[in-house]
Amino acid sequence: MELQQLRYALAVVDHGTFTAAAAACFVAQPSLSHAIRNLETELGVALFHRLGRRTTLTSAGEAFIPAAREVLRTLDTLRADVDAVAGVIAGRLDLVALPTLAVDPVTPLVGTFRAAHPGVTIRLAHPEGSRELVSLVRSGDSEIGITELPISAERITTHAIGRQELVAVLPPGSARSRRRDLAELARRPLVTQPPGTSTRDALDSAFAAIGVMATVAVETDQREAIVPLVLAGAGAAVVPAPMAAMARRQGAVISPLRPALWRQLGLIHRAATLSPAARAFIDLATRH
Numbered sequence: 001m002e003l004q005q006l007r008y009a010l011a012v013v014d015h016g017t018f019t020a021a022a023a024a025c026f027v028a029q030p031s032l033s034h035a036i037r038n039l040e041t042e043l044g045v046a047l048f049h050r051l052g053r054r055t056t057l058t059s060a061g062e063a064f065i066p067a068a069r070e071v072l073r074t075l076d077t078l079r080a081d082v083d084a085v086a087g088v089i090a091g092r093l094d095l096v097a098l099p100t101l102a103v104d105p106v107t108p109l110v111g112t113f114r115a116a117h118p119g120v121t122i123r124l125a126h127p128e129g130s131r132e133l134v135s136l137v138r139s140g141d142s143e144i145g146i147t148e149l150p151i152s153a154e155r156i157t158t159h160a161i162g163r164q165e166l167v168a169v170l171p172p173g174s175a176r177s178r179r180r181d182l183a184e185l186a187r188r189p190l191v192t193q194p195p196g197t198s199t200r201d202a203l204d205s206a207f208a209a210i211g212v213m214a215t216v217a218v219e220t221d222q223r224e225a226i227v228p229l230v231l232a233g234a235g236a237a238v239v240p241a242p243m244a245a246m247a248r249r250q251g252a253v254i255s256p257l258r259p260a261l262w263r264q265l266g267l268i269h270r271a272a273t274l275s276p277a278a279r280a281f282i283d284l285a286t287r288h
Contacts, residue, residue, distance in 0.1 A: 003075065005039040006068040008032050009047060013065055017055050069140035070272070077275040090119035093277040096133050096142035098198055099126045099223050104242035105161065105265065105288070106146055113284055120277045128221070129196055137268055143278045146285075148198050149266040159267045161285045165241045166202060166261040171233045172251040180255035182210055189217030189235035191226050198263070203238050206261050227252065 011021035011032075018036075022029035040046050047061035057065065076091065093113075097106045110122055125142060127133050134153050137145040151158055168180050170188075186207055192214065193200045207214055217235040220226065227247045230237050238261070239247070248254045267285055269278065 001039065001042055002035075003072070005035050006072055008035050009039065009061075010065065010068055010072070012036065012048065012055055013057065013061075017053060018050075019053075066139050070270075073140040073143070074273065077273050091275065091277060092121045092123060093144070093275070093281060094123045094125075094142040095144050095146065095281075096125045096127060096136045097146035098130065098133060098148065099128065100199055100240050100243070101146055101164075101265065102126060103246075104164070104240070105285070109146075109281070109285055109288060112288065113281055116284070117277065117280060130198060131196075134268065137270060140270070143269060143275060144281060145268040147266065147268060148202075149264040151266070151268050153268075155271045156268050157271050159282055159286055161265050161267060161288070163262045163264055165256065166199065166238050166263060167241055167244045168236055168255045168257055169227065169230050169239055169244050169247045170236045170253040170255065171230055172253065174236075174253040176253055177255045179258040181258050182206055182261070183212050185236060185238070185257065186212040186214055188215060190214050191218045191220070191229045191235045191237045192216055193223060193226070194219055194221055197221075197223075199238060199240070202261065202263055206257075206259075 008021065008025060008027075011025050012018055015021045015024050018033050019029050022032040025032060036047065043060070043064070045060040046058050047064055049056045049058055095106075095110070106124070110124065114120070114122065125136065127136060130147050130151065133142075133145045133147050134151060134156065136142045138153065138156065146161075149158055149160060168185055192203065195201065195204065204214065218229055220229070226237050226239060227243065227250070229235070230247065230252055231250055238257070240263075244252075244254045267282055269282070274282070
């Protein structure tokens with residue numbers, strides 16, 4: 001079994017077809033197909049269903065791909081460790097973060113890290129929910145996840161990095177209040193993301209704790225649309241404090257909640273050897 005065969009198999013999964021995978025790997029499509037066929041012969045199982053132009057994983061392929069990702073991830077870590085012996089942190093760091101954390105803490109963390117380690121290229125992905133984020137970390141697609149805690153998953157290690165307050169955002173001209181009762185907010189028409197997204201789940205849990213239900217006026221899966229909808233008068237919303245600060249500059253009325261609503265933030269990674277870049281990022285984040 002050759003590492004190039006693993007890379008070719010992963011490329012087919014990531015790009016959807018043998019033709020697209022060959023283009024991404026800068027190799028002729030017959031050469032890639034031949035390498036994967038040899039791999040399947042060595043394993044004694046088919047990894048892919050070849051249905052015309054469509055390519056899907058067999059059950060054996062679904063078991064093989066996560067292991068192949070972990071092998072290549074470990075190899076990259078070993079190479080980075082060799083570089084680190086010479087005092088050099090280089091290569092690539094794959095991060096995945098909830099979209100609501102993009103402004104804070106992801107932006108300052110990535111900026112500070114890049115200033116300290118300019119030789120490291122960062123690839124940053126933003127899945128919509130914690131479940132997909134954990135899946136990307138467990139599969140090896142991303143080395144570190146930035147998310148809400150707690151996270152309960154096998155072979156996943158967590159590091160707390162602080163809290164973030166969730167606050168109410170109301171349309172321009174709304175009555176101002178030092179703190180706004182959650183029960184009063186529940187009676188207002190709300191603009192929110194669907195259940196299953198991090199902020200919506202936190203809000204629903206807070207309402208359930210005081211025995212009320214949200215009055216949802218607009219439900220959107222576009223996080224970027226929430227503040228514009230509030231500014232247009234569609235309803236109130238609950239968003240992370242950094243997003244609320246930007247909304248205030250656009251004319252929205254901001255109120256902390258009573259009782260206060262917080263979410264615990266943290267980093268997660270597989271319970272395995274990390275690259276030097278990942279270890280440096282975790283050290284920075286926990287100190288930050």
